[in-house]
Amino acid sequence: MILHELIDYETLRLIWWVLLGVLLIGFAATDGFDMGVCTLLPFIGRTDLERRTIINTVGPVWEGNQVWFILGGGAIFAAWPPLYAVSFSGFYLAMFVVLAALILRPVAFKYRSKHADTQWRSRWDWALFIGGFVPPLIFGVAVGNVLQGVPFRLDPTLRAFYDGSFFGLLNPFALLCGLLSVTMLIMHGSAWLALKTSGTIAGRARTVGLVAALATPALFALGGLALYLWIDGYRISSAIIADGPSNPLLKSVETAPGLWFGNYARWPLLLVAPLLGLIGPLLVWYGLKAGREVGTLLVSALSLFGIIATVGVSMFPFILPSSVDAASSLTVWDSSSSHQTLFIMLVVTLIFLPIVMAYTAWAYRILWGKVDPDAIRDGQGHHY
Template sequence: MLFDYPTLKLIWWLLVGVLLVGFAIMDGHDMGVGTLLPFVGKDDVERRIVINTVGPHWDGNQVWFITGGGAIFAAWPLVYATAFSGFYWAMLAVLWALFFRPVGFDYRSKINNPTWRQTWDWGLFVGGAVPPLIFGVAFGNLFQGVPFHFADNLMPYYTGSFWGLLNPFALLCGVVSTAMITFHGAIYLMHRTEGAVQRRTQTAMLVFGSLLLLGFSAAGVWLWQGIDGYAIVSAVDAGALPNPLDKEVIRQPGAWLANYDKAPLTMVLPALAYAGTLAAMLLAVNRATLAAFVASSLAIVGVIGTAGASLFPFVMPSSTDLRSGLTVYDSVSSHLTLNIMLWATLIFMPIIIAYTGWAYKVMAGKVTAAYIRENDHAAY
């Protein structure tokens, strides 16, 4: 069964969102644990406890990151080309930070030397804290428009600078993203640990959960009061071949909130962000940590879903040439490509989810100091 072109464009907008959420939930809790590592583990045994909660899984969870990047490349080639041109140094910073993760996990325990191990602990911190910060900053810039335009031959030209990305609203979004991922990692770490490490992690969980709620609220108010959104005022042919220059776009106050008036059901998403965060905090304090992890995952769905619903149909608006802004309808691959990719996704994604679920089930349970001492020569 083949879907029509307009339907496929919307399906792939949803699927890219699912992959981003999957990355934030699965690889996000690994990054959150890495961010907390130097602070909740006070000696080598405690830090090895922290590392062993994610050590067996982190590389498998990278599948979501790779798949998400591949999906954007294949489904939204113009977005991929334009974003990696405009955010080139930011993306390189993410990759450089991520380099610390494989080498940190693999080399940290090779030498029994405090300086050596503490150095890699901070490397794992960088690998956990920097990517969500930069991804949040990138999302913040999307709401303000990215300084790029297309020539008549659809060659993209980026006219901004790396430092221009570090504006106040984007940095606030970076704080929201970092708080969200660290909060989620703290919930997972509480689920897998006990004793002093768990108590310190609970304190961190409450701090970052509160920061997430405050930052998310502040970003929403700022978006409502201080940032003009984008709106398409010309007719949109959802079934047409991609051509981002074939539309008329204006900026107007409150445009980023217009979708909530058009589709009131989308209000579920910001409500889910608040309810999921609060529920996760309450459940974690009462040691219902598995339920808390589910709740924090729903909070991530709410936060990322709110950003996507607010931007729709835009994917990457342009601040220098409004009509060059990329949308769900004019930045996609061909009808055939989207169909083939959809069926590949429907086949392989359940396999990935099933394998991941099995792996977590096999390696479930608390990581304790006794386990670390009994497995002193283990990889982590």
């Protein structure tokens, strides 16, 4: 027996769908609080020392957190080539803006304290704000557009054609999703600052976090209501061939409002995801109010898991629906790499992902504890 046949094609496709979700959630839970902290920086930090303290809560870990973003992009490229081709082509300008914003962050970290001038440092603080605010906003807008269907089509030779525009992405539902994305990461960043700082900074972070923890489930519920009442969902109306060739045009698809909720009727256990998205932020609100720092951060991460997982399980098996030609929509079953490629990638992932997770856990263990403003003021150690 050939080794890769130990796991059938259908199972491999499902495993990689789950792994892609794990990588995206890992990125949101780790680099998400980095972006939340950078978004809050100009507003919570009132003095230069306070802003340096805030920066030093994420400065030592942000590079490691970026690994999840790189792994997610790599997984899309290798496991779902059509998804990579269509999404990165259609969202090219949006992705360029995201990368430009992300590039600002390391530059600002390195250059902010190179010069003592107040205006110099203020400009870099706002650069960090852009690096924290813009990516989650655009990621949320992109998810909102995916839920509505992306304007692409495939010709008989499976060449993809994108019929949309950048400004067409900025529709009301997509902007609502973008606002939800920013709000939930502000909540997450507030929970991180409450854990890593003390005194005035932690108090301000809790105040902002309390507001964000209430706004997050409200926006999440509003988005769900809009999705149920007004936005077309997708459903495969022909026979599903889970182990067939990667050819999206071999199926039929129907659309109608409310279809994105069909999986919850078939598998009620999946309701755990939206419930986490609704209840989790309320528990974050309680944790911030009660001063339970570690538990609050963990619950905040679970909230992010619930919100992101809700999108995945609602759309399953679709990963990129088409609003122009529903039959061209990409699904888990018809847009993956070959059986052998998925198996080889799985073996590599099973070897290296635990190493990445172990190193991440070790790094956080070494850096555990609150950032000391006095050490930063006195120039002790290596601080930003």
